[in-house]
């Protein structure tokens with residue numbers, strides 16, 4: 001996975017734990033709640049002392065920047081003693097902040113490119129630390145803060161985000177061509193099979209003999225054959241075998257439609 005993580009000015013030690021005494025079990029997604037900020041802006045801001053908060057990563061138009069090293073715990077998911085989530089805490093989670101904007105409607109949104117980069121980073125960290133997708137949370141899921149606000153207001157955006165964490169990655173041109181060749185080869189096989197099927201149908205139509213007006217007889221022919229038998233136009237041999245070919249069935253149907261077996 002090609003991912004570029006830039007090292008921003010490191011978070012000031014007064015804004016985070018300079019250690020981590022638990023395994024990384026969760027990844028928590030946030031938004032900055034700003035309008036048009038950049039990842040580097042945020043790193044610079046949090047490199048100053050006494051900001052009272054922090055995050056491991058910021059994702060903006062300018063890319064992915066690390067602020068708090070992974071082996072330090074950021075102050076990101078706390079803020080109250082009443083947690084919604086029973087286990088996720090700063091010490092066992094990595095926090096990613098997405099830079100946000102305010103739209104013409106006055107509501108927050110996250111640019112598609114930033115969401116995409118955040119998905120990439122989250123997948124990278126899931127893989128690196130063995131974090132399962134169900135342990136990727138919104139800040140909102142840890143305690144009741146509307147963060148990231150667009151993903152709380154529109155839960156379908158969050159569902160889409162989560163779906164894209166486990167879906168297949170974008171194909172390279174080489175993989176695309178390989179798949180295309182595979183599909184074309186399958187399509188050729190299907191065409192061959194359809195051809196064989198046509199030939200089989202042809203064989204059945206030219207060689208099949210219908211001896212009785214039963215389930216083996218095509219249903220479209222049965223009323224006409226019955227009428228022809230009732231009329232006496234079609235009779236079986238001494239064993240009652242009708243010995244009708246497919247062509248005979250077609251002819252009997254034609255005659256039946258013309259009223260030849262009407263009594």
Ligand SMILES: [Zn+2]
Pocket residue numbers: 029030031076139145147148
């Ligand atoms: Zn948050």
